[in-house]
Amino acid sequence: MCGILGYLGRDNAVDVLVNGLKRLEYRGYDSAGIAVLQQGRIEVRRSVGALRNLEESLKRESLFGTTGIGHTRWATHGKPSEQNAHPHCSGNVVIVHNGIIENYLTLKQRLENEGYVFESETDTEAIAHLFAFHMQERRSFLQAFRAGIRELRGSYAIAGMCEAEPDMLLVTRSGCPLVLGQNENAVFLSSDVTPLLAHTRTVTFLEDGDLGTLTPRGVTVTDGEGRPISRETSHVDWNAEAVEKGGAPHFMLKEIHEQPEILLDTLRGRYSYDAGDADLLDVTIPLETFRQVRRMWIVACGTSWHAGMVGKYLLESLIRRPVQVDIGSEFRYREPLVQEGDLVITVSQSGETADTLAAAREAKRLGARVLSIVNVVGSTLARESDGVLYTRCGPEISVASTKAFTSQVMAFYLFALHVGRTCHVLNPEDGRWWLDQLAAVPGYVEHVIKHEAELVSLAKRFYRKRNFIYLGRGINFPIALEGALKLKEISYIHAEGYAAGEMKHGPIALIDEDVPVVVLAPRNQLYDKTLSNLMEVKARNAPVIALVSEGDHSRDVSADCVFAIPDCHALLSPIPLAVALQLFAYHVAVLRNIDVDRPRNLAKSVTVE
Numbered sequence: 001m002c003g004i005l006g007y008l009g010r011d012n013a014v015d016v017l018v019n020g021l022k023r024l025e026y027r028g029y030d031s032a033g034i035a036v037l038q039q040g041r042i043e044v045r046r047s048v049g050a051l052r053n054l055e056e057s058l059k060r061e062s063l064f065g066t067t068g069i070g071h072t073r074w075a076t077h078g079k080p081s082e083q084n085a086h087p088h089c090s091g092n093v094v095i096v097h098n099g100i101i102e103n104y105l106t107l108k109q110r111l112e113n114e115g116y117v118f119e120s121e122t123d124t125e126a127i128a129h130l131f132a133f134h135m136q137e138r139r140s141f142l143q144a145f146r147a148g149i150r151e152l153r154g155s156y157a158i159a160g161m162c163e164a165e166p167d168m169l170l171v172t173r174s175g176c177p178l179v180l181g182q183n184e185n186a187v188f189l190s191s192d193v194t195p196l197l198a199h200t201r202t203v204t205f206l207e208d209g210d211l212g213t214l215t216p217r218g219v220t221v222t223d224g225e226g227r228p229i230s231r232e233t234s235h236v237d238w239n240a241e242a243v244e245k246g247g248a249p250h251f252m253l254k255e256i257h258e259q260p261e262i263l264l265d266t267l268r269g270r271y272s273y274d275a276g277d278a279d280l281l282d283v284t285i286p287l288e289t290f291r292q293v294r295r296m297w298i299v300a301c302g303t304s305w306h307a308g309m310v311g312k313y314l315l316e317s318l319i320r321r322p323v324q325v326d327i328g329s330e331f332r333y334r335e336p337l338v339q340e341g342d343l344v345i346t347v348s349q350s351g352e353t354a355d356t357l358a359a360a361r362e363a364k365r366l367g368a369r370v371l372s373i374v375n376v377v378g379s380t381l382a383r384e385s386d387g388v389l390y391t392r393c394g395p396e397i398s399v400a401s402t403k404a405f406t407s408q409v410m411a412f413y414l415f416a417l418h419v420g421r422t423c424h425v426l427n428p429e430d431g432r433w434w435l436d437q438l439a440a441v442p443g444y445v446e447h448v449i450k451h452e453a454e455l456v457s458l459a460k461r462f463y464r465k466r467n468f469i470y471l472g473r474g475i476n477f478p479i480a481l482e483g484a485l486k487l488k489e490i491s492y493i494h495a496e497g498y499a500a501g502e503m504k505h506g507p508i509a510l511i512d513e514d515v516p517v518v519v520l521a522p523r524n525q526l527y528d529k530t531l532s533n534l535m536e537v538k539a540r541n542a543p544v545i546a547l548v549s550e551g552d553h554s555r556d557v558s559a560d561c562v563f564a565i566p567d568c569h570a571l572l573s574p575i576p577l578a579v580a581l582q583l584f585a586y587h588v589a590v591l592r593n594i595d596v597d598r599p600r601n602l603a604k605s606v607t608v609e
Ligand code: M6R
Pocket: 301, 302, 303, 304, 347, 348, 349, 350, 351, 352, 353, 356, 399, 400, 401, 402, 489, 602, 604, 605, 606
């Protein structure tokens, strides 16, 4: 789960690496390090904690070299410490690694018997010694690298360099992302495209088993045996400003505020108003096949799982077909009853989440087709799926997912509309009506953002509380889960999301005057029932924050605080409600002085089980 980076060019690698690592910090930030070739010698600098600590250390004692590699870490083997931070050296070899080496103990034992001394608790150090070991046998760095990776089991993206061959960086991947880039002056490698945007838009995504060689002459890709492989280059449209905070205090706030524009982007060019249909040309599965789909499944993790739950409610209510939703880590190990003819929809912002990827592979093994709703273009999940519906929300840097969630939900609206039209459950007129509704969603989000000050006031009133409960019904039950997840992950307040009707079956025992209850009560067919649940918690003295539809006055009597979203169709309320809860969680976290973009113990992309 770490970020790796490499540079070989004419400028000082230190600046390129440090600036690039800032873009990758979302992948892990418990320690960071770089290695450069300074006058032919490997020089390593590592620091515990945020990248600024490494910057400080480089200010105290500067380095210069035009070739280098860098790393930002999220610990798996060994606690965050300077010793465990990457890069790791052995002999005249230095490497950085993202992933987990499953057979590192066996390798370690063997290498220790050969006389290698391990200085860290990491699995990565075994790779460095392994390469050095193979170099001892008078092999070139490339030969040693190839021989070494043949012995590795697990997941990895590895970049390495060697004093003996200073004009070369070597990289490989298996199960972890890696992208190469180049311009007229330099070549680059990275865990994702964001650090490269300041230098180039032309990139090459490596596949598992690829070995990349970066030299002043450019980039070549071969397989593990040295046979050349041609990998297509892609053009990346994201602009460099997209990965900056744009003046906002945190990426999370910037990303929340981007949502009206992003939701438009998700929709843009993807419908035909005349046909009253979504036009998902970029999905490569022939969409007519949806008529024959035996059973639909949705599989995802975390916030993406919540989007999947919204998708289930949506698909079932629009097209009246059963949909099963699963958490990635559960699906992969419970021998799911997936069969040929089934469609498994996997949802992921990063497209690299290990459990979601494993679920997609399992679904394919069982004969299902896999359609993925993904944000990161060229990610492993996108490449391995039969079809991809990109959410187009741009890079999401904040660990707490916001814009990815709402764009995933928007993608489900488009998908459900298209399946409904394809299966003739919706006629063109229904379709046009839906498209009108979808076109209004960005405006609903704008409305919520305009009323952010009300959410700040709510945050000020409640940020010292230690427990929260979120209640929702129907399509807004997953929004209660998502609201609670947002609050807990960035404010460290304990929060539970519940189906409102389930309250009385146990959780109501938790309620007292110190436990605020957030009730999602927009106008819909379950409104009265939700209001009854609100009254039940109120009767037990809980402070109630109600999120209702604009113009609803009946709630004034019962809730302590009210926030109104625009009065929209019931199936569309999840998006404005989610945005209101994102803003509430954000302001609570800020008031609690938490580093919102870097919540403790979390990483943006969970590429390990
Ligand atoms: O990249 P993915 O969408 O597959 O990530 C899934 C979860 O790890 C992610 O949504 C996580 O729950 C976020 N921290 C939520 O804000």
